[in-house]
Amino acid sequence: MQEINKDSPSAEWISAIRQRFTVEKEIDHILTRKLERRSGPGYSPVTLASLVQSVESLLRTEIGDTFEIKDTRWLSGGASKLQMAFTLEWNRPGAGFENTAMVLRMEPAESIVETSRLREFQLLKACEAVVPVPSVFWCDAQARHLPYPALIYGFAPGVTKPSNASSGVSGLATHLPELVRNGLAPQFVANLAAIHLHDYRNADLSAFDVPRIGTTQCAEWGIDHWDRIWEEDSDEDIPLMRVVSAWLRRNMPLLDRASIVHSDYRTGNFLFTEHDLKISAWLDWELGRIGDRHQDLAWTTNRAFGHLDEDGKTFLVCGLMPEAQFFEQYEKASGMPVSARTVHWYKIYNSYSIAVLTLATGYRIARNGKTHQDVMVTWLIGIGYMILEEVRTLIAMEN
Structure with a gap:
């Protein structure tokens, strides 16, 4: 059997992977893009000054020349993405000149979770009047201005935990x-x-694609998504991963809404x-x-x-x-x-997705130097086997 070089995949192999797994159109786009650029350079540090220039290019396209970017700084959190906070002085439609605190959220060369900035942008926009979310402003989904795909949203006040609380x-x-x-x-x-x-x-x-109600299409798309990433990123075959995927397919729940x-x-x-x-x-x-x-x-x-x-x-x-x-x-x-049974199925599904990200994607991007979070990603690889044991236990509960 011919050995596949997943660090520099051929166009033929990428095409075969795409045909093998059925995923949403945008998911296919971002995963294919990941493979096509994988043999390119790894992550190199991006300076605030260069990011400001890229954001200025985006803003000139969107709102013209009457603006100023101030108070730029890096943000922690959002571990899989690069985030820069800044203040935009601009003529905001319907509000006049104001200073708006904003956040740029951008991908590294490869992320432990490869996702779509356009999907994130659209979801935030769709939920603005539903639950508290940051206001979204612009999206550079194809990286025409930024080094990598990115979105810009409003800076939201608040904390993730009380100042005297502990967390991991x-x-x-x-x-x-x-x-x-x-x-x-x-x-x-x-x-x-x-x-x-x-x-x-x-x-x-x-x-987004919408799965059909009364079918298992939603579950199938999800399994194909994570199975595809496993095939694209893993460097060793772990039999239990095959067992879990097969169990998920045998027990797919119907979508009721x-x-x-x-x-x-x-x-x-x-x-x-x-x-x-x-x-x-x-x-x-x-x-x-x-x-x-x-x-x-x-x-x-x-x-x-x-x-x-x-x-x-x-x-x-x-x-x-x-x-x-x-x-x-x-x-x-x-x-x-x-449905307790459907919750149980998704507990196994969710754990499977974490195992894929830690044992396959995390390993590959850390080894290839594709992320700014290589130390943390390498640490996360270690919990992958703990997740596998959790999945095994959850499946055993069904017997």
Whole structure:
């Protein structure tokens, strides 16, 4: 059998991969683009000055010459993307001259999660009047101005955790005081229900395909997405990954309602203002899709995102509330049922996706020097085998 050089894939191999897996059109576009540019140079540091020049080029195209960029600085957070904060002095339509705090969110050469800035832009725009999100302004989806695809949105006030709280990487296992939990938990549930209930049909979501209700198409697209990335990025065959993929295909749930799915709905991905405990913005929509609400429910209740209550016994979903209470309040707020079986399927699906990203993509981009987060990505590879054990345990629960 001919050995495939995944670091410099041939056009024929890329074509075969595309034909083998059925994914949404925009997903196919970004994954194909990733492969086509993989043999190119790795990540090299980008200076603030060069980014400002690129943003100026974009803004001249969008709004003309009457603006000034000030107060540029790097932002932490959003671990898979490069982020620059700045202030734009401009003549804002309908508001006149003002100083607007903004954020540039841009890809590195390759990311641990390869996603579409256009899809992220469209989802934020679609949800502006539904839940708190940053205002979105411009998107350079094809990197005509920026070094890599990027979007620009408004800077949102708030914090991801109280100043005296502890958390792990990317907001994992954030420990919230009881007073903070009580203030945030009802909003947390209400916002999720609002996202899933939102009638998105009048929004511009042209970068999304909509799965057919009453079929397994939503589940099939998702499995094909992660199976394709595994084939593109992995460097060793892990039999359990094949077992998990086959199990997912044998047990695909039917879609009963097509909803906007955030796909990373958890503590650490929303901001809140400390003085009044109000959620001020939902962030990191890059993996969002139109699909099954149970994907969010399964992700949000993952034990990695929560912790035990002060009693040392009760697990708190995202550090906010017991799981039974979370599902009960969600059903009440949304008016939609929660299928325990479908949640279980998506728990396995979600864990499979994390295993793909850590064991395949994380390894490849770190080895090839494609990301600004090589140290963190290398660290994440180590949790991949813990995720595999979690998947094995979840599947064993079915037997």
